[in-house]
Amino acid sequence: MRCDHKNGTISRSLFCSDQMKPLDHRIYFDAQATTPLLPEILEAMLPFLEKCHGRSDAAYLSAKKARKAKWEAREKIAAMIGADSPEEIYFTQSDIQANHLAIMGYTLAMEGVQGDWLSSACDAPSVRLCDSMTQRWSCRRREFPVNVHGLAMLDPLLEQIQSHPLMVSLPLTVPEWGSVQSLEAIASACDSKGVALFVDATHGGGWHTIDVSRIPVSMLSLAPHRFHGPAGVGLLYRRKGTPMGSLLPGERSEAALSPGMESMAAIVGAGEASARSPQGDPQVMNTVRRIRHVLTEGLEHHLDGVAILQREDACSDLSHYLSVAIDGVDGEALMLMANVRGLECHSGVSCRVSQGEADRLTRVCGLPEGFLRSCLTLSWHALSREEEAHEALEILLGCIKTLREMSPSWSRIASGEHFSMSRCYAQLCKDLREGRGDHDA
Known part of the structure; x- marks a missing residue:
């Protein structure tokens, strides 16, 4: 039957x-879930899977090679998004951790400063659900409305920014629709009020061009595995001068923001994916x-x-x-x-x-x-x-x-x-x- x-x-x-x-x-x-690893990217990663096992903060030869490769990866990622310096790029262990670090790390650093954070109704759960933690630092999430395409309603959002919130977060794209958020007017309004703007580009980053030298974004997250890089690494851009607290106690890797043993192969792969991004x-x-x-x-x-x-x-x-x-x-x-x-x-x-x-x-x-x-x-x-x-x-x-x-x-x-x-x-x-x-x- x-x-x-x-x-x-x-x-x-x-x-x-x-x-x-x-x-x-x-x-x-x-591909909205993940993309295959390009052969050229795998080839760049292999030396750090097979031979070069040193961590980048040690003094021996393989560590020096890892340190050089890590810096070159930062340079490639910074070039892809137009960052002023490779030092503004941070590696995390996943794209979700990059989102958490941006939202909660910034809120922690600003503890004691009055203000809520504005968040898109279409923000990913990894962003929205940070509210349970940010409330501990007296910072509550307030949601701004979206239209039928999942994009921010501009006039209500600009009006809310005038009330000087602590931060604004919104996604670059809404994956259920494939729609892309225009950032210029929102970024300009945030910049004029001294409000931090976080853009979750873990969907759409690497495919849609983002130029942070032109658009004053404070923080931006990326997922290399969605533009043919490896899984197991996330990227966070933090504009120079943007405060950020450490959420996890541990070693001083990534300026103490993302402690733990780094995956050099994944970091190299993320850099190579950025250099070869579809955009x-x-x-x-x-x-x-x-x-x-x-x-x-x-x-x-x-x-x-x-x-x-x-x-x-x-x-x-x-x-x-x-x-x-x-x-x-x-x-x-x-x-x-x-x-x-x-x-x-x-x-x-x-x-x-x-x-x-x-x-x-x-x-x-x-x-x-x-x-x-x-x-x-x-x-x-x-x-x-x-x-x-x-x-x-x-x-x-x-x-x-x-x-x-x-x-x-x-x-x-x-x-x-x-x-x-x-x-x-x-x-x-x-x-x-x-x-x-x-x-x-």
């Missing part, structure tokens, strides 16, 4: 693991844009009842992301069926959230209940090929056709008798463009 239309059950055979394609014949379109490679960026075009045009051409989650100015969104709302289809069912057929992607919530968090994101963005459950997110990487996009499109179209044939509601949605997520999203975007919603920051 494949499907029982009477009670709506779906046959296990549609999702059976013994039908899955092997790993070497699969399409990996979940600086026109050929890679052209390819990822063509992949997005293939998927977008194909889905819109072959299907009714779909909405591409993007702003009117789509070039402002991440080029290697595509989120789509599909009427009559459950996002998780579509992801599982596509997985069996060889396509690895993600249902409508990013790797960072649970289903409860997805419901919260839906609510704060003013979207209808359950919206993200009807969505699928595709994200590709620098090694992805245009032919894979065509194959992925074919897989998706086949899966959507099968699932809609099983859906008791699809025919009523198509005829207009039942609520449509895609039509609702299109109307919300139209309201935003025509000034009936809040505009993007």
Whole structure:
């Protein structure tokens, strides 16, 4: 039995693991979670995995080599984001730790100074949940609103900045949408008031150009594993003069901000990934844009009842992301069926959230209940090929056709008798463009 239309059950055979394609014949379109390590980056890391084992603060030969490699990694990362000095770059043991260090380290250093910190409603849990700690230092989190794309509502935020908060934090991108936050006006307002601005660029960093020499950001976090570097290392930019306290007692590594034995191989890999970041490679960026075009045009051409989650100015969104709302289809069912057929992607919530968090994101963005459950997110990487996009499109179209044939509601949605997520999203975007919603920051 494949499907029982009477009670709506779906046959296990549609999702059976013994039908899955092997790993070497699969399409990996979940780069929002992590990306493959480039061969050139692995090659740069190997000497520090195989031969050079010294820690960078010792006096012997291999330590001197490690110290030199660490400084060169800082230089490459500083160059990628336009930092004034490599000394403004700090290594942590993960991107989440970089977020914690920025929020809690700054708040700890400013203990006794009056003021709350403003945080985006779409900040990652690793940022938002710092509130339980910052309250110990009499600094509470206050949330500023976002629009349908998950981006800050500019006017309310600028008004709140006038009240001189201790700090403002916001994400560079919202991974569920692939939308990119414009930083100039917010950074300028914070700078004029002497308010610290923290940007979580752990999603989108390395793909979207950030120039901290032009935009006065106080702190910025990066995740090298999302732009073809290694896991096990996070990056934090701290502008010179920005105070920061140490959260963990231990050795004096990284100015006592991130104690513990450093992974020199991961540090070298992070530097090499920054030097080879997709944002600086026109050929890679052209390819990822063509992949997005293939998927977008194909889905819109072959299907009714779909909405591409993007702003009117789509070039402002991440080029290697595509989120789509599909009427009559459950996002998780579509992801599982596509997985069996060889396509690895993600249902409508990013790797960072649970289903409860997805419901919260839906609510704060003013979207209808359950919206993200009807969505699928595709994200590709620098090694992805245009032919894979065509194959992925074919897989998706086949899966959507099968699932809609099983859906008791699809025919009523198509005829207009039942609520449509895609039509609702299109109307919300139209309201935003025509000034009936809040505009993007």
